Amino acid sequence: MDPRERLRLSRRYSRRVGRKRQRAVERIAEPEQMPDVSERSSSAAESALAGSAREEAARELEL
Secondary structure (H helix, E strand, O other): OOHHHHHHHHHHHHHHHHHHHHHHHHHHHOOOOOOOHHHHHHHHHHHHHHHHHHHHHHHHHHO
C-alpha cells in the first residue's frame, strides 16, 4: 500500500468518525429529546447481568 492510498483511506475514515462523533455530541447536547435514557439502559444492563448470573448458577447446579 503506497502512502498516498493510505492517506486517502485514513482521510475517509477520519471523516466518517468525525460525523459519528458530531452526531453523538448533538445527542448529548439535546437531553430533552430523549428523557431518562441512561436509567433505562442501566436497568436493562443490570437485568441482562442478572439473567447471565442466573444461567451460570443453573449450569453449575447441573454439573
